[in-house]
Amino acid sequence: MSQGQTGEQWLAQCLAQVLLRLQQRQRAELVLSLAQLLRGWPADAALRHARLRITHTTPAFLSRLADGRREDAAQDALRQAWRDGMRVRLEIDSAGFGLLPVAGLLRLPLRFCTPDGRPVHLLAGPVAGYADIRPLQPGYLVVARHVLLTALARDEIVKRRLQLYRQD
Incomplete structure (x- = not known):
């Protein structure tokens, strides 16, 4: 609190800062390739971003994800993003549409593009x-x-x- 500032003004200023950061987070999207996701999940990802977009997905990764039995670092990162309340979107190449495990992917809270x-x-x-x-x-x-x-x-x-x- 600065000189001449009341507790009420300081509280209003703090609240305005929190609201500003929440609005910035709501607009922010973290874009990671599948390879980057396999290397590790950024610790502050959910603090700064409301959405996660994963690029360069492969049919093998999508099959593992839909199957749900075999774990890897990318699946762990996705689960962490969901726990943190992030909306996840996977990029899919149109050449791979025929290989998609549609029923398995529909069970997950994902969007695709x-x-x-x-x-x-x-x-x-x-x-x-x-x-x-x-x-x-x-x-x-x-x-x-x-x-x-x-x-x-x-x-x-x-x-x-x-x-x-x-x-x-």
């Missing part, structure tokens, strides 16, 4: 209808091979400008 930032949506339920497609933003839609798309869902896919990838 392409390296150019376009959203990637996954569907693995037995039937996908209009209500499943309606909330999706334009981007890519990767559908597991056994998913049945209703006629309204197909119309909505076109309307929402989603590029459909059906796995073989």
